[in-house]
Structure formats: C-alpha cells, structure tokens
Amino acid sequence: MSTSIAALGEQALIDRLRRRIGPPPVHVELGIGDDAAVLAAEPGTVSVVTTDAIVEGVHFRRDWTAPDAIGHKALAVNLSDLAAMGAAPRASLLSLALPVDFPLADFDALVDGFATLAAASGAPLVGGNLTRSPGPVVVDVTAIGAARRRRVLRRSTARAGQELYVTGTIGAAAAGLALLASGHVRDAMNPAALAAVARYERPEPRCRLGWTVGRSGGATAAMDLSDGLAAAARSLADASGIGVVLDADTLPIDEAANAWAVGAGQDPVLFALAGGEDYELAFAVARKQRSRFRAAVSRGRPVPVTLVGRFVADRGAWLSRNGTLSPLPAGFSHFGVRPLEAENCGKGL
C-alpha cells in the first residue's frame, strides 16, 4: 500500500514542497512561508495576471495522466495566457485541493512537474494553498507576468486587412484526448499518436515567442488556442468589432489529428479547427509589422508559424474552402450537456 498525504501533517507537506522547488530567483523578495509573497517591481512594466484551474474528471483523469503531467499542464495553460498577452512570466501560485488518500508519491510528482516548468519558464512558485478535497483533485494556478505597457497584446486590437498567423500545428491535443478517451493504449500507438497525446497532456506554452513578438511590436493582437483556432479567430474578430476568414487549405493540421478524423469519419479541417487545448498562439499582424513579426518568430529556437487567414471589415467568422465561404463551426460550451471526456472545459473570465 502506498503512503498517502494524510500520513504527513499539512506543514510537513508544505515543507516537502518547498524543498522540491528550491530557492526563488532574486526578483522574488519573499516566497513561500509568509501570509503572501512579495515580488519586486520591474520598472516601466505593467503586471499581467491570469488564473486557470484544472479539475479531475473534467480536464484530466488520474488513470490516464501521470501526476507530473498534471502539475505541468496546470501551469502551462496559465503561461500560455501570459504568452498570448506578450508578457514575460515572473511568478506563479499553486492552489491544490487533494483527497486525503492522494498518494504521497503522486504529490511529489505533481509538484515536480509544476516546478520543472516553473523554473524553465521564469515563473517560480512563490506561494499557494493546500487544502483537502472531499471530491476530485483541483489544481488552480495563478501566473503573473510583466510587459511594457504599450506592448501588451490584447484581443480587441486586430484590424481589418491584417493577417492571422498561428504557431505550430492544430488539432493535436484534441486527437490525443480522443485517442485516450477511446481506450487506445500507448504501447500500440505510432509516433504521431504518441506526440498528440503528449500535446494533450504536456502542452508546451509558447512563452518566449509570445513575449518576443509582443516586445518587438510585431503584432497588434493575440490570443492562445485553449478553445481551438476557430474559437480564437472568432474571439479576436468579435473583440475587435470586425470579421475573420480562415483559409482551410493553409491550416497546419497535426498529422495525428488528420489521421484520427479520417478514421472516425470526420472532416479533418473541422476537427482541427474545433479542437481545443493546443495552446498555440494566434497573432493579428499588420502589413507593416510583417518583417518585425518574422524576425521575432525566428529569434532563438525558431517556431513554425503559418498564415491561416485575414481579418475583414464585415463582422462574422468564415471558412474559405475551394473558393467557397461558409460560417465557422461554433466553439464548445463547458456547462452544456456533452460528455465530460469529449469536451474541452473551463473558461477564463
């Protein structure tokens, strides 16, 4: 029988967590251990703050996903929001609600998954909360970033005539989730399928790219793909009071997403457009920003970026395919009646 967290007092668990995350960097004036954390000011910047929770049975299942991946993902989805604002990560807070029989080894692994990404991304864990849960595991994370005031990438500042770019590939996380939900075992998956599962479980937020593009002035608006590209494109257009046309022929559809959709008798384009949790970034780029955008994208470790559409004056969201325009499929609603496992869930305010 494995040891559960109930074997330790709460203070012992916190001490254990502290030892695992190590000392914070210098801009953290006060980390874990007081009533609150204290962060030094970064002159000339504004604070960018976001929070996002993942819930057992809604966003993950413990029998599918390793605990370190849960810790990783809980932070990653928040870092993706900072990246979408063009902000550099500065700190993170972790609030855990855990059943008393939660295995201690899983606690360690969850903390390690979180801490590894936190350290790598410049968002050290500076505080949080630990409580029992009579129900599912809830991992709630707040991430704090910094950006120059005039370089913040909002949703509402896209303009008609601008181009829409997306990073990486789309549909991968949805394919990974579909593979897990339909009972596929990892041992029998091909490399593309395994990569899709990894994208679902352990998304790599585009921290550096978002921040680099923001700082360079290479885009006018941005958003991450937590609810899929269709939803992101529509949100950018709606918030900006304009419309958007996506080009079906240029979409960077993930290989496993394409294979899954074909196998399931679905349209790969619609599957990839509607698939959430990719945590790629969508940027609105003006013609005169194009060179700065391209330069920012190729700085450091280059990230593939694809031109997938353009913003138009007429409000609405369309898909261009073989020369025909059709309305974009709507996104998901998380309080609706769809089965939990087939849904991407949770929405930022």
Place this chain on the structure above:
Amino acid sequence: MSTSIAALGEQALIDRLRRRIGPPPVHVELGIGDDAAVLAAEPGTVSVVTTDAIVEGVHFRRDWTAPDAIGHKALAVNLSDLAAMGAAPRASLLSLALPVDFPLADFDALVDGFATLAAASGAPLVGGNLTRSPGPVVVDVTAIGAARRRRVLRRSTARAGQELYVTGTIGAAAAGLALLASGHVRDAMNPAALAAVARYERPEPRCRLGWTVGRSGGATAAMDLSDGLAAAARSLADASGIGVVLDADTLPIDEAANAWAVGAGQDPVLFALAGGEDYELAFAVARKQRSRFRAAVSRGRPVPVTLVGRFVADRGAWLSRNGTLSPLPAGFSHFGVRPLEAENCGKGL
C-alpha cells in the same frame, strides 16, 4: 424547480458575472475578457500576492451558509493575508469550480457577495476562471496588493522584547462554526451567538488597519489569525527564531466563544486560542514603534487592539496564567483525521 447554471452557456455566465461586477477602476488597464488582466504599476511599490481556496464540505456547507457569504468569505480570507503583509488591496481573481446543477440564483448571489467586498476593499475582480466540478464547489481566489518595499510586514522580523498585539476578539468564528455544527438554528440564537456565526461566515478582513499600520512603520512583523492566535503567535516566533509568551488574562475572548466553551465544558482560553478563521491580525511592535502603532490603529474607524503577550529570546511558545507558564496548545493539521466540520482547513504555502 430553480434554474441551474447549466441552462446558460459558459460565455453567458461570464457575461452575467461581468454585468454584476461593473466597470473596474482606472488602475486596472484591462479587466475581464482577455487572456489575462493588466494592472498599472504603482511606482515605488512591490507586488504582494496570495491565493486561498475554500471548498464545499471542508470550509463551508451549502445548507449552512448563504451563497453570498461564500463569495464574501472566499475573498475575505485573501484580503486578510494582504492586510497581514501591510499591503493595500489592488485586484482579485476568482476561479470557480461549480457542479452543473448549481442554481443560477446562487451563482448570482455568490458573485454579488464577492463583488461587494471587492469593490469596498479596493480589490476589483479583474479576471478568473469558470469550470464545471464533478464534486464540491471550489472557490479559489487570488488577491494582489501593493506596499512600499520597506514597509512590508513579514513574519520573520519579530524581535525579543517586542509586544504582541491582536485586533478585535478571538474565538468568535470557532464558536460560530461550533454552533452551526451542533445543529443550533439561527432563530434560537442570542445576539452574541448570531454575531459569532456572522464572524465565521462573513469575516471582515482588517484591510485598512493592516495597510495603515504597515505604512506607518508601527510594527515590525504581522500575521493574520486564520489558524487561531496560538498558531499565529507560534508562527511569528518560529519564523523570527525567538519565542513568545501569551498572557491568558488579557486575551480578548469573544462573548459567544466564552459561553460556548463553558457550556461545552471546555477551557474558554484554550478554545479561543485554538479557534481558527477569526481573520484578526497579530502585530509585533517594538517599544519605539508603540506611539506610531497606536496612532495608526486609531486612524479612521478605530479598531480595538489588545496587548496579549511579548516575544522572548528563548525559542518556544508559552501561555502565562496565574503566574504559571505552560506550553501553548498546538494548532490543527488539515490533512489529519479530525471530522471535517470541526476543523479549520487549508493552509497557505
């Protein structure tokens, strides 16, 4: 049958919440509706950040506590942490995990309870997250404050010879919880008992006092009483590498706490010392700070403050009673085996 939140889409719920909280103040450059919120910098200050969750069945029961009180309390416990740092509230984030059958009227009331305190305390809701929960209601809040760098009130900076002050009265919330847990109905309670229940359900964080004392330089260390005075005094002493002696005869024990303890055959002093969730503040005050401390305390709406002990060089925590020193009772451990309802739960990192 009442309408549940499932009747609305998630976006409709967020829009509804937005309408209820109104427009943010000017230092919120970007509030709800983007990937993250943006807060203007306040020159010369550091950011103070804290997070705390309350969980149905652990911190509250829906059949005992009105939903607006749940919203209020979730924010209050975080504002109390900011107050204990000497920080002025600046913004708040609200992450809600709700069962799909959660009544829409309760959603409105919870948001209103949160928003009313947020507006009154200068911590406007700037962002958050909404997700379904297959289990209990989880309300996770992050609060962000600002303080001048040298005026932050840590735990670790109390010194031997300093006095320990506490605001308000102690034991009230524990008495309120005990009254509810033992099945007392409100209609049959006397005013002191009702007040104790209100302290448990709707704590009033000492925001202004904490900030005023911090800014005035009237204390060297502070902590809030989320886990009770005994635990706070011990934590201040431990973090500062010193000891503390509490004076049993001077403790400002709440009237209902005293009555409850006597009626239950318990020692009122120990009951009040161990009772958590009062969210009063404990301050370590040096002799030369005393006049500044007193001036800060009496500024604005005066708050009763009581000298309850002193810090000593020898490590440890004692209770002085009738001229005899005895060890302070230990605090609670939230992952232990005590029944949920009789326990104060959750611990900040």
